[in-house]
Amino acid sequence: MTQVMAGKKVIAICQSGGEFETDEDGSMSYKGGVAHAMEIDEQMKFKDFKKEVAEMFNSNAGTISLKYFIPGNKKTLIMISNEKDIKRMIKFQGDSNTIDIYVVTEVVAAHVPNVPARRGRSRSNRPALPEAGVPVDDPVNVMDDVMDDTTEAVVLDATPHVNPHTIIPTLLPVPVHSIGSNNAIIGSQEWQNTITGVGQRFRSVHEFREALRTYAIANQFTLMYKKNENERVTAKCKAEGCPWRIHASRLATTQLFCIKKMNATHTCDGVIVPTGLQATRNWVAGIIKEKLKVNPDYNPKDIVNDIKQECGIQIKYYQAWRWKEIAKEQLQGSYKKAYNQLPFYCEKIMETNPGSLATFTTKEDSSFHRLFVSFHACLFGFQRGCRPLLFLGSTPLKSRYQGKLLAATAADGNDGFFPVAFAIVDAETDDNWHWFLLQLKAAFSTAQSLTFVADREKGLKDSIVDVFRDVDVQHGYCLRFLSEQLIRDLKGQFSEEVKRLMVEDFYAAAYAPRPVGFQRCVESIKSISLEAYNWVMQSEPVHWANAFFQGARYNHMTSDFGDEFYSWASEAHDLPITLMVDAIRGKFMELIYTRRADSNQWRSRLTPSMEEKLEKENQKVCSLRVVISTGNRFEVRGDSSEVVDLDHWDCSCKGWQLTGLPCCHAIAVMNCLDRSPYEYCSRYFTTDSYRLTYSESINPVPTVDSPVRKESTKSAVIVTPPSTRRPPGRPPAKPLGPQDPPRRKRLPKCSRCKVTGHKKSTCKEFLLEC
DSSP states (O other), X not given: OOOOOTTOEEEEEEEESOEEEEOTTSOEEEESOEEEEEEEXXXXXXXXXXXXXXXXXXXXXXGEEEEEEETTEEEEEEEEOSHHHHHHHHHHTTTOSEEEEEEEEOOOOOOOOOOOOOOOSBOOOOOOOOOOOOOOOSOOOTTSSOOOTTSOOOOOOOOOOOOTTSOOOOOOOOOOOOTTSSSOOOOOHHHXXXXXXXXXXXXXXXXXXXXXXXXXXXXXXXXXXXXXXXXXXXXXXXXXXXXXXXXXXXXXXXXXXXXXXXXXXXXXXXXXXXXXXXXXHHHHHHHHHHHHHHOTTOOHHHHHHHHHHHHOOOOOHHHXXXXXXXXXXXXXXXXXXXXXXXXXXXXXXXXXXXXXXXXXXXXXXXXXXXXXXXXXXXXXXXXXXXXXXXXXXXXXXXSTTOOEEEEEEEEOTTSOEEEEEEEEESSOOHHHHHHHHHHHHHHXXXXXXXXXXXXXXXXXXXXXXXXXXXXXXXXXXXXXHHHHHHHHHOOSOOOHHXXXXXXHHHHHHHHOSSHHHHHHHHHHHHHHOHHHHHHHHTSOGGGTOTTTOOSOOTTOOOSGGGHHHHHHHHHHTTSOHHHHHHHHHHHHHHHHHHHHHHHTTOOSSBOHHHHHHHHHHHHTXXXXXXXXXXXXXXXXXXXXXXXXXTTTTEETTOHHHHHSSOOHHHHHHXXXXXXXXXXXXXXXXXXXXXXXXXXXXXXXXXXTTXXXXXXXXXXXXXXXXXXXXXXXXXXXXXXXXXXXXXXXXXXXXOTTTOOBTSOGGGOHHHHHHO
8 A cells, every 4th residue: 555645635425315235245335326526635624524515415414424435345334533534534545536435314303493383173184104113002101200110121123114005204203392381292294194094004003002192292182092902992082072083993814903984173272281191101212212323322311301391291310211221222132132142143253253262151040151252363463463461451341230341452563552352251250360361372373471461369360370381471460450559558647648659669669670779769668668668578579570570571560551442342331242242343343454554654664653762762872882892792881881782682771671672772882883773673563563463354243133054052052141230329439540640539618717628616717706
């Protein structure tokens, strides 16, 4: 791929109105619609781009999204959401001067202003069909606090039935207002005419009831059922003397329901009854569902306010929360069913990505225990291009069934995080970590020496040694966990400032390259607290201090290197387990492709971050003097006198050994011998190794609803959700790390003198008056 110059212009062919068709191999093609062309460049603002596209197709910029295909991959659509995405899109095209962009219109709730409506004496009948309904036998007063927990979960995602005799408009949730106020319900024409007259057919009696309920709410009158049976339904307007009436019954030998009689004339002005008496939970949940499609972060508090403002219905917070959960389950799938789909999903991962490992275990009662996933592209990239250094960490999942995400991440040649493997477990225990390490070892194709950076608790200290006992393995303790434990274990009353100084000295002792520097730092801790000094010396410095550690950590001292990966999991934690794993897989795909495309533009021998570090060391050379000696051992004098051994890639300052890049002393010697520093850099920092890390791709995995083509032993396994559930109440505050700013404490305010910092009982001004 040729280098993309700044300001490159391409022709964007914007297409709208068509449909995507999926071929047998999973690739998609766009059929139909219209197209317009426009010129864009890397400097274009996303807001201007989206506005211009919307004007092209006479659309609302807030209801469209822009997507495109990566060259060579017609299976995954990439979303454009900011300026950085535009630059990447242009860069991905290489030499091509055109880009196909697909304009996708999102379905949003229509907003109708709250203006007085004029209620006519008669209703005009226009052909329409209601949105597909769900089984609901009787109206439910959602204004009541009582809610039946035994009511069957509703099906909100039903597809509208197409009646060959009726034209069906697109039905969208519209705001309605309480009849009890001065503002009348203002529904759209589609809602006001969901019932069209004699001859209109419905798929079932349930669909007819839902259409009738929607019709009554939109047209501002209250229904009263005279007959409400599975074979026939008769209803009338509740207003006394009003002739509006409807009768429908089931067609013989079918489930179709047909309107047989209808008097569409109203002589009433509406019954002054809150619309909540007719709006069922399913009807309200349908509105919530449509808004969740647009805003996945739609919270119950906003739901309560919107339903009251738009529908005139007062609901409780817990009702909004429960209906949101119902709508989410219909949009995303069942949480319980997702666990039972794990056997099929694991098989499909290994089938579509040969060389991957996806496995799970259950407990004796068939409930979910743990799931391990590692894609071939990640295993290959780590073993071929990354340093033999793994970071082990975990993060809590705030999903319905809780759990923990365990992960092993690596550092690529550009010091970016690289995902290797992850697991979802019911709890973070010694046994689960041991199992995770067993699966990780089984996933590696060849045995190799490894260095782990991880906590020493949770059984990791013993599990790492036990699982990898047949290979050369080193365990570096995470400094963040150690420093937190140090502060917790101190029994003395130390101020926050003193604790901060001890942590700084502790970190300085860990980074000190030689024992002399280490001893100097711990003596500083000893001058503050003998207890802290004894704790540090008993915490096995051989596992965390650079001066004594035998492994190669490349100066990575904490295990939170993969924080970006944990943020991905946090974004997807609210999804069912299979969708959560698939969302993480999608992030992996995008990460690999993006970094591969970026590295194709590099022309340097080392990765950009390593080039920068090497240049900083090179700038220090001018103040150094090399004393030439026999062999390949040299003395370099500057602020200190160091000994460099080129044959063993060693310098007495230890900077070369700790980082993998030549230190300034070594570069000074190389310059004297007219040798290139690049020849003495770790191979893991070269651009070629970086490209090898991201050379393999992760293939898409079919959805779990796809049919199984062959019989599988695992497919017969039943997996039920774990017994853990989200605890009630506010979740506990996240503990602060050593680098996090302290939380601000709320200062008390005196109710007498109105001054902050003390309470009424200790007010000095009051005491002086007394």
